[in-house]
Amino acid sequence: MSLGEALSMLDAEERVSGRINYALNIEAPAMLVGKILRSPLPHARILRVDPSRAQKLAGIGAVLTRADFGSNTAYSGRYGRIFRDQTVVALDKARFVGDPVAAVAACDEDTALEALSLIDIDYEELPAVFDEAEALEPTAPLVHDPRPEQQPMFSKMIEDLPGGSNLCSHFKLRRGDIEQGFRQADVVFEDTFRSPAAQHVPLEPHVTVAQYARQKLTLWTSTQMPHAIRAQMAELLNLPLARVRVIVETLGGGFGSKGSLRLEPITAFLALKAQRPVKIVLSREEEFVTVCKHPATIRIKTGVMKDGTLVARQVDANFNTGAYSDIGPVVARNGGSAMSGPYRIPHVRIDSCAVWTNIVPAGALRGFGVPQAVWAYESQMDMIAERLGLDPLEFRRKNLLRDHDLFATGEELTDMHCHDLLDQAAASIDWSSDDVRWLNRNRTEPKRKTVRRGKGLAMVIKATITPSTSAAALKLNEDGSLNVLTSSVECGQGAKTVLAQIAADAMHMPVRRVSVSDPDTDLTPYDQQTSSSRTTYSMGGAIREAANDLKRQLLDCAADHLEASVSDLIIEDSKVVVRGTPQQSLSYGEITRLSNQANLFGRGAFTTRGGLDLQTGQGIGSVHWHQGAIGCEVEVDIETGKIKILRLTPCVFAGRVVNLRLCELQLEGCAIFGLGQALFEEMNYGEHGQLLNPNLSDYNVPSFADVPLTIDASALEHVGSEELHGIGETLLPPVMAAIGNAVYNAAGVRIQELPLTAEKILRQIHKQHSANDLPPGLREDKGEDQPKRR
Amino acid sequence: MTFLPVCERTKVRTSRSDADQGKHAHLIPLQLGDEPKGNSMKQIVNLKVNGVEDEKAVHTHHTLLEVLRSEYKLFGAREGCGIGMCGACTVLLDGQPMSSCILLAVLAEGKEITTIEGLSDPGKLHPIQQAFIDHNAFQCSYCTPGFILSTKSLLAENPDPTVEHVRAYLAGNLCRCGSYYKIQEAVLDAAARLRGEKQNPPLP
Numbered sequence: 001m002s003l004g005e006a007l008s009m010l011d012a013e014e015r016v017s018g019r020i021n022y023a024l025n026i027e028a029p030a031m032l033v034g035k036i037l038r039s040p041l042p043h044a045r046i047l048r049v050d051p052s053r054a055q056k057l058a059g060i061g062a063v064l065t066r067a068d069f070g071s072n073t074a075y076s077g078r079y080g081r082i083f084r085d086q087t088v089v090a091l092d093k094a095r096f097v098g099d100p101v102a103a104v105a106a107c108d109e110d111t112a113l114e115a116l117s118l119i120d121i122d123y124e125e126l127p128a129v130f131d132e133a134e135a136l137e138p139t140a141p142l143v144h145d146p147r148p149e150q151q152p153m154f155s156k157m158i159e160d161l162p163g164g165s166n167l168c169s170h171f172k173l174r175r176g177d178i179e180q181g182f183r184q185a186d187v188v189f190e191d192t193f194r195s196p197a198a199q200h201v202p203l204e205p206h207v208t209v210a211q212y213a214r215q216k217l218t219l220w221t222s223t224q225m226p227h228a229i230r231a232q233m234a235e236l237l238n239l240p241l242a243r244v245r246v247i248v249e250t251l252g253g254g255f256g257s258k259g260s261l262r263l264e265p266i267t268a269f270l271a272l273k274a275q276r277p278v279k280i281v282l283s284r285e286e287e288f289v290t291v292c293k294h295p296a297t298i299r300i301k302t303g304v305m306k307d308g309t310l311v312a313r314q315v316d317a318n319f320n321t322g323a324y325s326d327i328g329p330v331v332a333r334n335g336g337s338a339m340s341g342p343y344r345i346p347h348v349r350i351d352s353c354a355v356w357t358n359i360v361p362a363g364a365l366r367g368f369g370v371p372q373a374v375w376a377y378e379s380q381m382d383m384i385a386e387r388l389g390l391d392p393l394e395f396r397r398k399n400l401l402r403d404h405d406l407f408a409t410g411e412e413l414t415d416m417h418c419h420d421l422l423d424q425a426a427a428s429i430d431w432s433s434d435d436v437r438w439l440n441r442n443r444t445e446p447k448r449k450t451v452r453r454g455k456g457l458a459m460v461i462k463a464t465i466t467p468s469t470s471a472a473a474l475k476l477n478e479d480g481s482l483n484v485l486t487s488s489v490e491c492g493q494g495a496k497t498v499l500a501q502i503a504a505d506a507m508h509m510p511v512r513r514v515s516v517s518d519p520d521t522d523l524t525p526y527d528q529q530t531s532s533s534r535t536t537y538s539m540g541g542a543i544r545e546a547a548n549d550l551k552r553q554l555l556d557c558a559a560d561h562l563e564a565s566v567s568d569l570i571i572e573d574s575k576v577v578v579r580g581t582p583q584q585s586l587s588y589g590e591i592t593r594l595s596n597q598a599n600l601f602g603r604g605a606f607t608t609r610g611g612l613d614l615q616t617g618q619g620i621g622s623v624h625w626h627q628g629a630i631g632c633e634v635e636v637d638i639e640t641g642k643i644k645i646l647r648l649t650p651c652v653f654a655g656r657v658v659n660l661r662l663c664e665l666q667l668e669g670c671a672i673f674g675l676g677q678a679l680f681e682e683m684n685y686g687e688h689g690q691l692l693n694p695n696l697s698d699y700n701v702p703s704f705a706d707v708p709l710t711i712d713a714s715a716l717e718h719v720g721s722e723e724l725h726g727i728g729e730t731l732l733p734p735v736m737a738a739i740g741n742a743v744y745n746a747a748g749v750r751i752q753e754l755p756l757t758a759e760k761i762l763r764q765i766h767k768q769h770s771a772n773d774l775p776p777g778l779r780e781d782k783g784e785d786q787p788k789r790r
Numbered sequence: 791m792t793f794l795p796v797c798e799r800t801k802v803r804t805s806r807s808d809a810d811q812g813k814h815a816h817l818i819p820l821q822l823g824d825e826p827k828g829n830s831m832k833q834i835v836n837l838k839v840n841g842v843e844d845e846k847a848v849h850t851h852h853t854l855l856e857v858l859r860s861e862y863k864l865f866g867a868r869e870g871c872g873i874g875m876c877g878a879c880t881v882l883l884d885g886q887p888m889s890s891c892i893l894l895a896v897l898a899e900g901k902e903i904t905t906i907e908g909l910s911d912p913g914k915l916h917p918i919q920q921a922f923i924d925h926n927a928f929q930c931s932y933c934t935p936g937f938i939l940s941t942k943s944l945l946a947e948n949p950d951p952t953v954e955h956v957r958a959y960l961a962g963n964l965c966r967c968g969s970y971y972k973i974q975e976a977v978l979d980a981a982a983r984l985r986g987e988k989q990n991p992p993l994p
Contacts (some may be wrong), residue, residue, distance in 0.1 A: 012928075013915065013919075015934055016915070017907070018865065018868070019866070110849075179799070197847075202930070204932045255966075283872060284869075284873075330811030492932075493993075576849070664972075665926065665969055704956075704958070704961040711971060
């Protein structure tokens, strides 16, 4: 059986020999190099754009400016997933430092860079706003005025709001009676948590090659959503879908950054203007100003009984979506709907907003709003446990959701495994109540040693995008081998290998006779996107449907030739066999040849349904819920504030594991990604909205020097179930809170604003020691060091 | 290395006082790389890439990475950061790992340059590559050639490294997907194979 086998990736040999193709390697005949001129100001009206000197340069194919768009042209130049708030190049205003204002295509990179320096632009600087709370003040400068037009397809998901404000979207969830809940509660706690902007840093930058030929725009592009790119490019260029072709090679990492339109519009318009193929490759510095994780401020108020029963929760969350909304409103909604966590809370009121500001646009990043949410609610769970004198493990267990409980969205939950996951995470770090700082008052801090150890736990529940649609086709060849036609993107998660295993399993044939396509919108069926941990589940489901269709055709055709009824036939080992007479059989290849069709095609689609009410957030938030828990042990040096991670133990509910090795890689990858965001990843802005650390020297991502010796990952399988669960993101969101909780148990320091830098920890250790002679963690005043406003 | 291009002749009208004007100097986050390069110098250099010696006319300001990719069409080395921090562009220079994104091509003259394509004969795999496959020591694999070449150099210096040696030596190569544990297993396994303690398992 191919399902469950720990195969290495099927294209592993190309990967270790450096031969595997990324969009970075694509070259077309007569191709030009594109470069982008970017705004040096965070908010400025563009008074004059003069490309004349650049146009005179030898070797220039095209200069793209705002004169190519608008009423005198065939193109509006406006686009956006949810709001048409973004433009190919700035039309009236530049809205952040790094906003594209013009672009060139030239014979080589040096000429292109020289041309950029010859474009004259006059700006009138406007007041700018960077912080999400300040942006909501009535006097704040407006990033978009008038309010941009909303795409109709999102009208059921995102409420349209009046203009005149930087409030981009407002997700509301109303369950029970929040006032009654707080009255009923013995104690109410209110805390605020902040997550900063962070970068995806896929090692492969964004790359797009655009070519017009034979009446068609062809894009080779590093994207996670080929069909969405095709649709938006067709709209921008007034072309039918059939005349836009998107081809995706394997990605050098995506993590959400390669969704939505990025370089495709600017590259395509350059190619259109130059009538030559154009390629743009972003530098690392440009990557940093292209898309990021939403900075978010989350105020969370939780009512609880003295015995630890949760009663009510109110959340006000502001997600800073930067200058352009991208998919921000859906991030705020997804993060918002997750804020009750994996807990039974009868009274819930959530307001989760996306806010426009003059910083780098924020979009999807592995976890999609849930990392910010979990950082808040799982940090607060430990803070509440301490105030009530409870063991945080027992406090969580008491409130965890079980089968048939209702989620905050009102939907009934099934296949819930939170208790098992939490117990597994706790056991994997040898958790005991002695590890709880406030329960272990006899704990003696070593007098001379400056290093303190501590453990922490955190949990997550996360939606996968619902509703959603995937389609697949299986092409059975005359030798009985199988082509899987799919638009799922290989980002390094092993999609092609996993989908081959699912197809081989469904078709009862060996994996080595299965080949999975690259996405090509001319040839491969529709898929919504490769994101939201949905490929294994949704595309896997579509492939299983297609296999059923193909097997029906095989049985029908074999029945004719074997002179047997379909009910007497069974499928095994790449053959159709007459039950009880194994010598009477036809191989897949034989049936395909006998069918007189040369190929047999199986078609399958997999669609999930759901959605949340705009006013109450009630409905179906997710077709099934991704669940996970993580344990962590840290050392904190109280003289330097430095944290060392000793153990991380991600535990995920995986349904049925398709490939154990790739599953481990996803879990380890999530833990390490989260470790970076917990300890050091933060995009720092200067006072004028300029990014101060847009490079891998000043912005660190985890290396061997930062990660623990081992990560002890586990996947919980539901024995007997064939249901597949995505696992690509689930264990990232709880890492930060688990580390934060462990740091508290180690050193008595509670930081509420990520990342947990040595400076912040040391500052608080000093503050506590000077304020009180008691050892940290044994004092009564808590909740200090609220997040600072910028 | 490329910089975020910003127009040199940007004019800014502002309501701020003249005293504040100076602040715009740091409003421009990143400057243009160099002066226009359209007519920059080329120089003939003798490069020895993967065992083959050859004369090439290269721009004096082009890095070895640019030359390997554009002149030799060797795509195994890739730019990740452009400043020598991530290791995705690692090549071996006389056996030593080097970030080819920060080495001018003209400075590589006379050195043995080994890229991932030159690690083994075509169609064959080096034991390190085989170990990386067997452990699936990658996800997106953009960083993989760099890790493998750094490993080659590590095992040449120290055929029997501890896990701490491996981690310290490879700390200059970044894997954003976080495949570090499979990488450390693969490197220790490759070391054992190269010492002859373990046979390559047959390919599946």
